[in-house]
Amino acid sequence: MLSRTAENLYWLTRYMERADTMARLLEVGYRMALMPSAGEGYRNEWASLVAAAGSSAGFEAKFGEDFRQRDVETWLFFDRENPSSVVSCIETARQNGRAVRTALTSEMWDALNGAYLDLRDIERRPRSEALLPQLCDWTKRQGSLLRGTTEGTHLQNDGFDFLNLGYYLERGDNTARLLDVKYYVLLPTTSMVGGAVDTYQWSTLLRALSAYRAFHWSYRGDYTPRKVAHFLILNASFPRSLLHCQQQIAAHLGRLAAAYGTRTVAHDRMQVMLGELSEARVEDVIEEGLHEFLSRFIHQNAALGQDVAHSYLFGVQ
Amino acid sequence: MYDGKQVRPAYRQLVDWVESTSPESLAQKKQEAEALFRRIGITFAVYGEGGDTERLIPFDMMPRVFTEAEWRKLERGVKQRARALNAFLYDVYHRAEIVRAGVVPADLVFRNEAYEPAVVGIEPPGRVYSHIVGIDIVRTGPEDFFVLEDNCRTPSGVSYMLENREIMMRMFPELFRSSRILPVDDYPQRLRRTLASVAPRKCDGEPVSVILSPGSFNSAYYEHSFLADQMGIEIVEGQDLFVQGEFVYMRTTEGPRRVDVIYRRIDDSFLDPLCFRPDSMLGVPGLMNVYRSGGVTICSAPGAGVADDKAIYIYVPDMIRFYLGETPILKNVQTWKCGDPSDRKYVLENLKDLVVKEVHGSGGYGMLVGPKSTKEQIDAYAERIKADPGDFIAQPTLALSTCPTFEDSEGLAPRHVDLRPFCLVGQEVHLCAGGLTRVALKEGSLVVNSSQGGGVKDTWVLAD
Numbered sequence: 001m002l003s004r005t006a007e008n009l010y011w012l013t014r015y016m017e018r019a020d021t022m023a024r025l026l027e028v029g030y031r032m033a034l035m036p037s038a039g040e041g042y043r044n045e046w047a048s049l050v051a052a053a054g055s056s057a058g059f060e061a062k063f064g065e066d067f068r069q070r071d072v073e074t075w076l077f078f079d080r081e082n083p084s085s086v087v088s089c090i091e092t093a094r095q096n097g098r099a100v101r102t103a104l105t106s107e108m109w110d111a112l113n114g115a116y117l118d119l120r121d122i123e124r125r126p127r128s129e130a131l132l133p134q135l136c137d138w139t140k141r142q143g144s145l146l147r148g149t150t151e152g153t154h155l156q157n158d159g160f161d162f163l164n165l166g167y168y169l170e171r172g173d174n175t176a177r178l179l180d181v182k183y184y185v186l187l188p189t190t191s192m193v194g195g196a197v198d199t200y201q202w203s204t205l206l207r208a209l210s211a212y213r214a215f216h217w218s219y220r221g222d223y224t225p226r227k228v229a230h231f232l233i234l235n236a237s238f239p240r241s242l243l244h245c246q247q248q249i250a251a252h253l254g255r256l257a258a259a260y261g262t263r264t265v266a267h268d269r270m271q272v273m274l275g276e277l278s279e280a281r282v283e284d285v286i287e288e289g290l291h292e293f294l295s296r297f298i299h300q301n302a303a304l305g306q307d308v309a310h311s312y313l314f315g316v317q
Numbered sequence: 318m319y320d321g322k323q324v325r326p327a328y329r330q331l332v333d334w335v336e337s338t339s340p341e342s343l344a345q346k347k348q349e350a351e352a353l354f355r356r357i358g359i360t361f362a363v364y365g366e367g368g369d370t371e372r373l374i375p376f377d378m379m380p381r382v383f384t385e386a387e388w389r390k391l392e393r394g395v396k397q398r399a400r401a402l403n404a405f406l407y408d409v410y411h412r413a414e415i416v417r418a419g420v421v422p423a424d425l426v427f428r429n430e431a432y433e434p435a436v437v438g439i440e441p442p443g444r445v446y447s448h449i450v451g452i453d454i455v456r457t458g459p460e461d462f463f464v465l466e467d468n469c470r471t472p473s474g475v476s477y478m479l480e481n482r483e484i485m486m487r488m489f490p491e492l493f494r495s496s497r498i499l500p501v502d503d504y505p506q507r508l509r510r511t512l513a514s515v516a517p518r519k520c521d522g523e524p525v526s527v528i529l530s531p532g533s534f535n536s537a538y539y540e541h542s543f544l545a546d547q548m549g550i551e552i553v554e555g556q557d558l559f560v561q562g563e564f565v566y567m568r569t570t571e572g573p574r575r576v577d578v579i580y581r582r583i584d585d586s587f588l589d590p591l592c593f594r595p596d597s598m599l600g601v602p603g604l605m606n607v608y609r610s611g612g613v614t615i616c617s618a619p620g621a622g623v624a625d626d627k628a629i630y631i632y633v634p635d636m637i638r639f640y641l642g643e644t645p646i647l648k649n650v651q652t653w654k655c656g657d658p659s660d661r662k663y664v665l666e667n668l669k670d671l672v673v674k675e676v677h678g679s680g681g682y683g684m685l686v687g688p689k690s691t692k693e694q695i696d697a698y699a700e701r702i703k704a705d706p707g708d709f710i711a712q713p714t715l716a717l718s719t720c721p722t723f724e725d726s727e728g729l730a731p732r733h734v735d736l737r738p739f740c741l742v743g744q745e746v747h748l749c750a751g752g753l754t755r756v757a758l759k760e761g762s763l764v765v766n767s768s769q770g771g772g773v774k775d776t777w778v779l780a781d
Contacts, residue, residue, distance in 0.1 A: 003568040004557050099533045102546040158570060260571050312570040 005100045006162045007313040012096040012112075013150075013166030016143050019089035021174040022076050023139035025049050028208040030132050032200075033069060046072040052181035055082055073132060078123070086139050087123070090115050105153040108146060115142040158259055161252040162312070168252070169305050172245035173298060178208055179232050180294040183225065202228055209240050229290055230282040242297060243277045249304070250274050256312070264311035269304050273297075327382045327779060328721070330496060335379070335721075335729060343378070346488055347723065350376055353484055374477070375772030380485065381720045381734055381754040385499070385781040391454070391462060391738070392748045394646030397637060399450040399740040402469055402624045404640035406446035410437050410620060420639055421632045426623060430677065433585060433620030435592055439609055442515040443744060446618040447625075448580075449475075449508070450740040454647065456718040463650045463715060465735065467633065469625040470617055471582050474753040475739050476540040479504060479547070481775040482751065497780035499750035504739070505547035511743035512578045518611035519563065526578040527567065528552045531587070531599050541582050555583075560603035563612045578614045579604075585619045627676045627710050628654065650715065656707035664711040665702065668695045671711045672763075673702065686763060688714055717763060720774070722756055733757045735765050736776065750778040 032045035047067035050059045053076060062081065063071040077086045094116040097104055104112070118138070122130060147167075154160050182205045202223035206212040209232065218235065219227045236243045253270050257263045285293045335343070354376060383391070408415050409426050410433075416423045426432060451472025453465040482501050486493055509526065516524035530541040532554050545552035557567050558576065566573035581588065587597040592605040607613045623629065631652050634645040653660040653671075664671060673685040685698045702709050719731035738752035754776045755765035765771040 001570050002551055002553060002557055003570055004554065006570045101533075102542045102552065162570075256570075314568075 001103070001158055003313055005103050006159070007309075008096040008100040009103060009159055009162040010166040010308070010313060012093050012100075013146075013163045014170040015089040015093035015096070016112075016146050017167050017170040017174070018084055019086045019093070019139055020143040021170075021178075022053065022084060022086045022089065023136040023143075024208045024210065025052055025178075026073065026076055026132060027136045028204050029069075029072065030136075031204055031207065048181065050075065052178055053084060054177065055084060058082055077132075077135060086135075087119060090119055090139075090142065103159055105149065107149040107153045111142070111145040111149045115145070118142075158256060161256050161259075164252045165249060165308055168245040168248040169301060169308070171240055172242050172249075173301050175209060175232055175240045175242060175245070176294045176298050176301070178205060179229070180291060180298075183290050183294075199223055211238060211240065214238055225290070226282055226286065229285055233285060233293075234277065234280060234282060246270070246274050246277050253308075264307070266304060266307035266311045269300070269307050273300055273304065327384050331379065331382065331492070332721070332729075334492060340728065343723070347378060350378060350484055350488060353487070354480075375758060376481065376484070377722050377756055377758075377772050377774040378485070378488075379721050379723055379729065380775040380777045381736070382777045382779060384779055388499075388750060388778045390460075390646065392750075394462065395450075395452050395454075395738055395740050395748050396746045397641065397643060397646055398452060398464065398467065398633060399447070399742050399746060401633065401636040401640050402450060402467060403444070403446055403742055405636045406469075406618070406621055406624050407444045408640070409623060410439065410446075415636065415639055418639070420635050421629070425626075425628050425632075429623050429626055429629070431585075431620070431622030431626055433623070435605060436618065436620040439618075440611075441618045442517055442614050445515055445742050446621040448511055448515065448616040448742050450742060451475075451737050452647075452740065453735055453737050455715055455735045457715050458718075462647050464630075464633070464647050465650060466627070467625040467630060468737075469621045470584075472737065472739065473537050473540055473582075474737055475504065476543045477773050478739070478749070478751055478753045478776070479543075481753075481773060485775045496777070499778040499780055501749055501751040504749045505544060507741055507747055507749070508544070508580075509548040509550065511741040511745075511747070512580055512614075512616060514743035514745070515614050515616065516577050517614045520577040524577040525575060526550050526580060527558075527576050529558070529579050529581040529583060530554060531583050535582075537582065555587075555597075555599045555601050558601045558604075560601060560607055563607060563610060565601065565604060565607050565613045576613060578616060580616045585622065588615070588619060627652075627674060628656075631710075650712045653711045655702050655709040655711065660711075661702070661706050664709075665699055668699060668711075670714065672714055673698060673709055673711045676708050676710055684764075686714070689762070714763060720754070720756065722758070722774070724758075724760075730760070732760070733763055733765065734774075751776045 026049070029046055029049040046069055047056075050056050050067060050072055055075070058081070059067075059072070059075050062079075063075065075082050075085065079085045080088055080091075082088060083092075094112050097109060097112045101109060122135070122138075150160075150163055154163070182201055199222075203212065206215050206228070211231070215228070215231055218231060218238070231238055231241065233242045235241050236247060238244060250270050253267055257267060288296075354374075405415065413426070415421050416426055447469035449472060451468035451474070453468070455463050455465055457463060478501055512526040513524045526548075527550055528541050528545045528548075530538060530552055532538065535541070542552050551557075551567065553567055553576075558565055558579075559568065559573075560566075561573070565576045565579070567576050583599050586593045587599040589600045589602060589604040590597045591602050593600070604613070604615075605619070608615055608619070631649065631654065634649055637643055637645045653664050655661045655664055655673075664673065667687075668685070669687045669690075671685075671687045673687070675683045685694070687695065690698075717733040717735070720734045721729040722732040724730040724732075734754050734756045736752050736754050739749050741747045741749070754774045755771050756774055757763060757765045758770060758772050762770070
């Protein structure tokens with residue numbers, strides 16, 4: 001397939017996944033704002049959200065250092081100056097889809113185009129009617145629609161692999177960032193570990209990853225950094241864990257290698273990352289330091305994205 | 318379709334059908350059709366207007382009907398014209414016999430904006446320059462077909478022909494069961510074979526063809542991607558192609574893949590920044606070198622536009638006699654050249670009865686329809702003609718044939734139509750049994766361009 005087509009498919013799903021993460025983040029913020037006096041950690045909950053989204057500098061340049069709820073909602077959902085806002089993500093995803101319409105099934109295009117048309121409507125309505133929880137639900141539903149039509153209608157060919165590489169590279173990155181923010185940014189002093197704020201923050205993090213119930217099914221009982229870290233990093237049965245994402249990337253890269261008859265630098269790096277994650281114990285992670293481990297993962301994951309781009313998307317010369 | 322007050326026999330069955338169907342059910346079908354078009358996303362862009370640039374082209378459910386005998390005559394005429402136009406193109410880029418014989422004036426050819434000196438002496442495969450010829454035809458009587466315009470570069474609209482048929486078949490299967498309507502859906506396969514049949518000299522395997530599009534922001538992008546999809550070939554943009562050594566390659570996830578035939582939907586001037594416009598971002602640097610050395614075929618060939626210029630149009634019947642030694646089957650509409658002093662005098666004196674067009678214009682923009690214009694409009698247009706007479710031609714307003722068309726208040730009413738059939742030229746010459754019928758939806762209007770309030774309908778050729 002054309003490299004540009006593969007590139008469009010890859011970014012299409014990356015942006016849809018990112019829109020999904022932004023919606024989850026906003027949901028967390030909304031929930032935290034309902035809880036009185038939770039804000040003893042980072043400057044305030046809304047500031048921590050923008051930090052988790054990785055766009056503090058952009059926000060402060062536009063709105064200043066007061067992280068007011070309305071501004072943060074605007075920034076993370078509506079603002080086109082923020083390339084990772086929900087609106088920006090869905091528009092970019094749709095643009096990528098439009099450029100390769102013949103590579104999408106009509107059901108996938110309907111899902112993508114429908115999201116875009118709905119967004120137009122939402123933007124036309126007065127802000128007072130656009131309630132945040134509903135917007136977040138809507139966003140997650142659009143992500144599920146595209147995901148579902150892709151699974152249900154797309155040929156299981158190389159295009160399908162590029163779509164999935166986009167999903168899982170983005171998802172691994174997002175999980176790692178959210179976990180890192182909770183551990184490193186939200187809770188600046190170790191003395192607060194285990195307190196009410198700490199517990200509350202862990203449960204909010206799990207909700208942000210749609211993993212609240214899943215965690216309790218798997219681990220029961222109290223939150224400990226060790227359990228949550230194990231769940232989000234090393235539990236392959238949780239669909240947003242780093243290991244699960246890595247396994248899926250390995251599967252799709254493997255299918256590409258089989259279809260094209262060659263392995264690439266992306267396969268080399270994937271193999272190293274998968275090897276480490278599969279064998280790791282949570283003790284190893286804690287010993288290295290959760291923040292250090294996650295930073296290293298985010299860095300490697302980005303490098304893997306680069307390798308995929310160089311191997312397939314930019315056109316091999 | 319009207320024969321005096323009577324409906325022609327070919328339409329009998331259709332009229333019976335309309336009369337036996339309730340108006341409510343017809344209105345509902347119309348809504349269904351529009352919803353289908355919108356869903357598929359068939360839109361066209363209107364230039365020079367603010368607001369929403371993507372619009373739905375109005376679709377009329379009443380098809381236009383030809384009998385097979387009528388169609389065979391038309392077919393002979395269109396193929397004859399397509400062959401002559403290609404012979405003319407080969408000639409003007411080689412020995413220019415037709416100019417030397419004094420049949421076509423030298424300045425109209427060699428100083429034509431569409432004449433491309435960069436391709437002089439190049440031998441395109443099969444000596445074909447225009448691989449898809451779209452000829453706009455109007456009918457003024459049972460036996461009288463007139464050509465309005467030739468389109469030798471990249472005539473558009475074929476996706477409407479195919480989608481109109483698709484929608485008609487989905488909505489009115491009973492009509493297709495009872496009438497024997499020649500199919501049009503072989504067009505994409507024919508086009509694919511046509512492209513393969515003009516593979517370049519250096520192609521040594523199964524030829525790889527692609528469609529080169531300006532990208533998803535182009536108004537005809539839907540058609541480009543539709544055709545690519547139907548033919549099972551890649552739709553590429555300039556950035557997907559590159560030249561290395563003697564060949565053109567596309568960038569794929571499996572590495573470079575050689576491209577043999579490029580069906581381009583971008584203008585000559587954008588094809589290769591090293592040869593034409595240096596600021597072109599749409600083209601492929603070095604493409605023309607590969608083309609010259611027989612490493613790739615470009616369809617239509619660069620320079621093909623010189624044959625469909627409105628000033629050259631006048632000479633097409635002469636071309637048919639000159640190259641083929643045949644009598645032209647399709648007639649030209651009488652045309653006055655404003656660059657010629659005596660023609661100009663006649664045109665200026667009779668503006669109220671004439672249609673005046675810009676020589677290089679298209680899409681129905683910038684034209685004057687005398688009988689439909691006010692005195693002020695006519696006077697203003699006369700000034701434009703006087704300022705630059707060489708830029709204008711004039712034609713009589715024809716008594717165009719009409720076709721029954723659904724109209725909101727009256728039900729069926731006659732409306733003026735024209736027809737663009739699509740002729741493929743490769744190793745063989747083939748005319749698809751159908752075409753794009755455009756209809757002027759306003760009562761009495763003669764302008765059928767979609768940008769000027771025209772619509773489209775399906776075109777049926779009934780087997781004998």
